[in-house]
Amino acid sequence: MYQPLHFREDRLDVQHALVRAHPLGTLVTLTSAGLIANAIPFMLDAAASERGTLKCHVARPNTVWRDADPEHEALVIFQGPASYVTPSWYATKRESGKVVPTWNYAAVHAYGPLLVRDDPAWIRDQVEALTRQQEATRTEPWAVSDAPDDFITAQMRGIVGIEIPISRIEGKWKVSQNRSAADRNGVAGGLRGEGGDQSLAMAALVVERGGS
DSSP states (O other): OOOOGGGBOOOHHHHHHHHHHSOEEEEEEEETTEEEEEEEEOEEETTSSTTOEEEEEEETTOTHHHHSOTTSOEEEEEEEEEEEEOGGGOHHHHHTOOOOOEEEEEEEEEEEOOEEEOOHHHHHHHHHHHHHHHHTTSSSOOOGGGSOHHHHHHHHTTEEEEEEEOSEEEEEEESSTTSOHHHHHHHHHHHHHHOSHHHHHHHHHHHHTTOO
């Protein structure tokens, strides 16, 4: 991705944290028909390889597991908080008027070979791990074992596992670092005033990276 130096985020732990917080990734693969994109929830196994390994499953009729070109890496895009930034929040607008709108966002791009795991034990482990992750904060978390075993076994036949050992990973946190302190403070305040999960999450990132 386009990476101005002031927006780069190369710390692996920070990149991993965004993946875990926003696990629905866009899997992009090259096939004989061209580029194909699929929205898929991923598990990140940080210990499985040097940069971590992404694990997921897809419906068996989804041909991504058969059609992806093995000679080319797959790309998984994870999108964190994102917000429109109006020039009205900038102190610079009041000083000179020389401002334009922009869009703040945080994102991680992970690349690696797409490996098919058409193995019932691997698939069950992945589904159970993903379920535990997503159910962990619920008062009464659902577990795979809550459903009849024969039902789960039948469901598993309809899916295929995918594993992507991350060969390279990029992080980009475009959160107003290129603006003056006064402009950053205005952005953070404006986002907090708007409210909503996305705006508040972005306001926190602006503060974390230099706003107040």
